[in-house]
Amino acid sequence: MTEIIDLSQDIYEGMPVFKDLPQVKMSVHNTHEEWDGDFDAITKTPAVHKLELGEHTGTHVDAINHMAKEHKGQSIDKMPLSMFYTEGICLNLSNKKFNELIEIRDIEEACKNGDLEIKEKDTVLIYTNHYRNAFGTENWSKGPGISVETAKWLGNKNISAFGVETMSPGVSGISNKKVHRICGELGFTHYENLINLHKLIGRGRFRFIGFPLKIKGGTGSPVRAVAVFES
Numbered sequence: 001m002t003e004i005i006d007l008s009q010d011i012y013e014g015m016p017v018f019k020d021l022p023q024v025k026m027s028v029h030n031t032h033e034e035w036d037g038d039f040d041a042i043t044k045t046p047a048v049h050k051l052e053l054g055e056h057t058g059t060h061v062d063a064i065n066h067m068a069k070e071h072k073g074q075s076i077d078k079m080p081l082s083m084f085y086t087e088g089i090c091l092n093l094s095n096k097k098f099n100e101l102i103e104i105r106d107i108e109e110a111c112k113n114g115d116l117e118i119k120e121k122d123t124v125l126i127y128t129n130h131y132r133n134a135f136g137t138e139n140w141s142k143g144p145g146i147s148v149e150t151a152k153w154l155g156n157k158n159i160s161a162f163g164v165e166t167m168s169p170g171v172s173g174i175s176n177k178k179v180h181r182i183c184g185e186l187g188f189t190h191y192e193n194l195i196n197l198h199k200l201i202g203r204g205r206f207r208f209i210g211f212p213l214k215i216k217g218g219t220g221s222p223v224r225a226v227a228v229f230e231s
Helices: 104-114 130-134 148-155 176-186
Strands: 002-006 025-031 046-052 060-062 085-092 123-127 161-164 189-192 206-209 220-222 226-230
Touching: 085 104, 104 148, 148 176, 176 189
Parallel strands: 085 123, 123 161, 161 189
Antiparallel strands: 002 226, 025 046, 060 189, 060 220, 085 206, 206 226
């Protein structure tokens, strides 16, 4: 039996976005009443919505060209699909506090406690419980994040990606920019704004899927990230 766990945020107007990134705007572009020629109808039933949003909205993946100007040309449409369809593990780092760095020893301990091993080409998800604790509050931007040393360590294990519940993979103003640069230099990526990671703890390995939109020249893309368990 196949179990699919949705790891993706809803996309809606007014949702939180990182710093000065584009706000989500959503409006009704066409109604069924208009299509039926009933222009005087009191009820308006949406047939097509118009969406305005940035590439880095909600649950999304970063392209290599987002990491630094040196990687111009390595856009989301040119990244191999195999990077977004991998085996995955989820590590329990729910003891981490606001703005706290996740160090190599924390990852190693979480692997030991969960009886998990980071393998080549894996997607490593990091559960901090920040989404359930802080989403929609003034603390949402204060999530824990990986350190520079942890980013290098993960990259040198040749993983495909790692994923976090927070709006940034590192701690903003401390490690975040450098973590992005390391991802570019070592050729791996990361997912942000994941949810439901608590549902993966203690369950071992799974299939991770997080396909992006094929945006020509894109620096990233919203994804419908899922974890798949086969029994």
